[in-house]
Amino acid sequence: MAHDRLWWRVAWRNLWRNRLRTLITASGLAFGYLGAVLMVGVSDGMLVELIENGTRLMLGEVQVHSEDYLPERNMHRTIGGYEGTDLEIFLNQINSQEDVTAAAPRAYGGGLLSSGEETQAALLMGIDPDREPHVTTLLSRVVHGRPLVTGANEILLGSEMVEQLGTALGDEIVVVAPSSDGSMGNDLFTLVGTFDTGIPAIDQNYGLLALSDLQFLMAMDPARIHEVAITVGNAQDSPRIAETLREFLSDTELPVQVSSWTDLRPELAEMVSLMNAFHFIVVIIIFGMAAFGVANTMLIGTFERRREFAVVRALGTAPIGIGQTVVYEGIVLGMISLVAGSLITWPILVWLHNSPIDLTQVSSGFSVGGAQWRPVLRVEYSIESPIVAGLGLFLTSILAAVYPAWKATRVLPADALADR
Amino acid sequence: MKTAVRTTNLWKIYPQEPDPVEAVRDISIKIETGDFVAMAGPSGSGKTTMLNMIGGLTRPSQGQISIGDQEITEMTDKDLAQLRLEHIGFVFQSYNLLPVLTALENAEFTLLLSGIPKDERRKRVLELFNKIGLSGLEDRKPGKLSGGQQQRVAVARAVVANPALILADEPTANLDSKASADLLDVMERLNQDHGTTFLFSTHDPRVMERSRRLITLVDGQIESDKRQNHLSVSS
Numbered sequence: 001m002a003h004d005r006l007w008w009r010v011a012w013r014n015l016w017r018n019r020l021r022t023l024i025t026a027s028g029l030a031f032g033y034l035g036a037v038l039m040v041g042v043s044d045g046m047l048v049e050l051i052e053n054g055t056r057l058m059l060g061e062v063q064v065h066s067e068d069y070l071p072e073r074n075m076h077r078t079i080g081g082y083e084g085t086d087l088e089i090f091l092n093q094i095n096s097q098e099d100v101t102a103a104a105p106r107a108y109g110g111g112l113l114s115s116g117e118e119t120q121a122a123l124l125m126g127i128d129p130d131r132e133p134h135v136t137t138l139l140s141r142v143v144h145g146r147p148l149v150t151g152a153n154e155i156l157l158g159s160e161m162v163e164q165l166g167t168a169l170g171d172e173i174v175v176v177a178p179s180s181d182g183s184m185g186n187d188l189f190t191l192v193g194t195f196d197t198g199i200p201a202i203d204q205n206y207g208l209l210a211l212s213d214l215q216f217l218m219a220m221d222p223a224r225i226h227e228v229a230i231t232v233g234n235a236q237d238s239p240r241i242a243e244t245l246r247e248f249l250s251d252t253e254l255p256v257q258v259s260s261w262t263d264l265r266p267e268l269a270e271m272v273s274l275m276n277a278f279h280f281i282v283v284i285i286i287f288g289m290a291a292f293g294v295a296n297t298m299l300i301g302t303f304e305r306r307r308e309f310a311v312v313r314a315l316g317t318a319p320i321g322i323g324q325t326v327v328y329e330g331i332v333l334g335m336i337s338l339v340a341g342s343l344i345t346w347p348i349l350v351w352l353h354n355s356p357i358d359l360t361q362v363s364s365g366f367s368v369g370g371a372q373w374r375p376v377l378r379v380e381y382s383i384e385s386p387i388v389a390g391l392g393l394f395l396t397s398i399l400a401a402v403y404p405a406w407k408a409t410r411v412l413p414a415d416a417l418a419d420r
Numbered sequence: 421m422k423t424a425v426r427t428t429n430l431w432k433i434y435p436q437e438p439d440p441v442e443a444v445r446d447i448s449i450k451i452e453t454g455d456f457v458a459m460a461g462p463s464g465s466g467k468t469t470m471l472n473m474i475g476g477l478t479r480p481s482q483g484q485i486s487i488g489d490q491e492i493t494e495m496t497d498k499d500l501a502q503l504r505l506e507h508i509g510f511v512f513q514s515y516n517l518l519p520v521l522t523a524l525e526n527a528e529f530t531l532l533l534s535g536i537p538k539d540e541r542r543k544r545v546l547e548l549f550n551k552i553g554l555s556g557l558e559d560r561k562p563g564k565l566s567g568g569q570q571q572r573v574a575v576a577r578a579v580v581a582n583p584a585l586i587l588a589d590e591p592t593a594n595l596d597s598k599a600s601a602d603l604l605d606v607m608e609r610l611n612q613d614h615g616t617t618f619l620f621s622t623h624d625p626r627v628m629e630r631s632r633r634l635i636t637l638v639d640g641q642i643e644s645d646k647r648q649n650h651l652s653v654s655s
């Protein structure tokens with residue numbers, strides 16, 4: 001429209017007419033923006049922390065099992081049945097998938113560990129010491145000693161298990177485990193390292209062995225494994241990647257089941273979607289409150305200018321033109337607030353991201369569904385949340401202008417001119 | 421002579437407790453194109469109501485109004501706005517310039533609304549400012565102008581788009597006698613040079629005296645309507 005520029009100009013100057021009021025309103029919106037982006041950043045940080053700890057430590061983001069393995073975890077239900085499958089070929093197939101970063105084979109068994117007088121039940125997990133570190137951080141949690149070497153009958157135990165067994169690095173541990181042929185396997189293993197994950201269920205119960213050593217103990221063929229753990233580029237994408245992998249592996253005619261961490265840790269997935277919904281609600285509340293504040297201010301502003309609206313109506317402006325300039329005012333206010341909001345938000349966001357605040361003083365952390373949260377205020381940001389919050393802010397200021405704009409179009413010129 | 425404004429049995433009744441106010445009672449008048457008409461009468465006699473109805477800002481309770489050959493009583497607000505933009509200029513007692521715009525921007529307001537290009541707008545406003553003694557004040561905001569200057573900007577704003585009719589509601593009421601006389605000079609000159617029809621209300625005898633036709637209202641009715649035979653162009 002030809003006179004759009006006029007309305008923009010009038011809107012802009014009107015905003016600066018009551019400088020203080022505009023600044024207060026804009027600051028309110030800017031801090032709302034800061035609050036929304038920061039809130040989402042902090043809780044995103046918390047989620048990423050939970051997901052990472054929930055998957056990176058031990059689970060991986062996607063797992064492959066024989067289709068009848070879960071949930072009983074029967075030791076006989078290995079991938080490819082009693083025959084097993086050629087591990088190299090199978091892992092290469094999985095690795096050939098675009099989204100797969102790394103894959104590691106595993107076997108599991110139950111057993112008793114004895115050292116001296118003490119005996120403890122343990123979950124035995126056979127891992128590939130070369131492949132496992134590409135998928136999980138488990139081996140990086142070895143705090144004393146060293147990781148495993150294959151073929152040397154070595155074992156890693158959690159710090160609490162070590163305490164319960166009253167054993168020490170270098171000691172011999174007797175491991176007894178039911179084997180696949182129905183007999184009892186038993187052998188001596190050397191404790192070469194202890195790990196400390198911070199998660200009691202792991203530190204109390206797990207014994208880590210080299211995959212082939214466990215297979216030998218349990219009289220299992222080297223082709224037989226229970227699990228392939230996989231890590232992918234983006235943990236949030238896991239369900240989709242699992243689906244793709246499932247389709248791909250159905251061609252190999254091995255009866256496998258592919259699960260993403262969201263299937264394996266539903267309580268964690270639940271929590272993630274709950275928190276995402278919660279973000280959304282908080283952002284809506286923040287901007288909803290801001291909307292009322294802005295609408296109120298603009299309503300006062302338009303009421304004060306009733307006479308001016310009447311004058312421009314008398315000069316030949318259609319009612320819609322009056323509404324237009326008020327909405328433009330909202331838009332300009334939104335833009336000013338967005339610029340101010342970005343200027344205060346970004347430095348704080350980047351700073352918090354780079355130096356997370358340590359909360360050890362006030363909290364010792366917690367764990368959800370096997371995922372541990374360290375007491376650190378970690379802030380994650382994506383390009384998304386500032387844009388979404390920016391849109392929210394913008395929408396807020398426009399929506400907040402709609403009612404005052406409508407009121408402005410309803411001003412009766414004759415009454416306003418007579419100050420009635 | 422062509423008719424600029426015609427009202428036929430015009431009524432305005434404001435619903436009000438306890439009794440409705442009959443602000444305009446059955447007024448029929450005809451104002452000729454190019455005339456210079458004053459509407460006089462005491463406060464509350466219905467002058468503002470008449471002017472607002474003629475300008476389409478207030479809807480009559482009864483009766484008809486024509487501007488030129490257009491009957492306006494049935495028009496929508498939007499069409500009335502367009503009619504004002506093209507054919508009617510308004511001047512108010514309290515100037516009512518937009519405080520955020522400069523004198524020049526105020527004066528060019530209707531040209532902007534009509535989408536006249538910038539160069540053309542500036543040319544017309546500067547010419548007009550020169551003619552009515554506002555040269556050099558183009559960039560001042562209304563707050564930095566005297567009452568007389570503000571009212572002349574308001575007149576410039578009303579006439580710049582060359583409307584056929586100017587409605588002015590007590591344009592001199594806030595001005596001292598010198599400024600009033602100056603403003604009347606300006607209005608007369610514009611009336612003569614452009615043939616613009618002026619209809620203004622006043623209760624100042626010195627202003628009434630300079631009109632060519634004087635309509636006097638009392639209690640919403642015409643008490644007298646007379647031609648004044650003088651050719652008073654001072655300066």
Ligand SMILES: Nc1ncnc2c1ncn2[C@@H]1O[C@H](COP(=O)(O)OP(=O)(O)O)[C@@H](O)[C@H]1O
Pocket residue numbers: 415420434435436441442443461462463464465466467468469470
């Ligand atoms: N919006 C309104 N509501 C109620 N009464 C009104 C309104 N506008 C004007 N009046 C009344 O109508 C009468 C005429 O008013 P007005 O046209 O303003 O007269 P004038 O301009 O000659 O002083 C007065 O009695 C005034 O109080």
Ligand SMILES: [Mg+2]
Pocket residue numbers: 467468469589
């Ligand atoms: Mg009046």
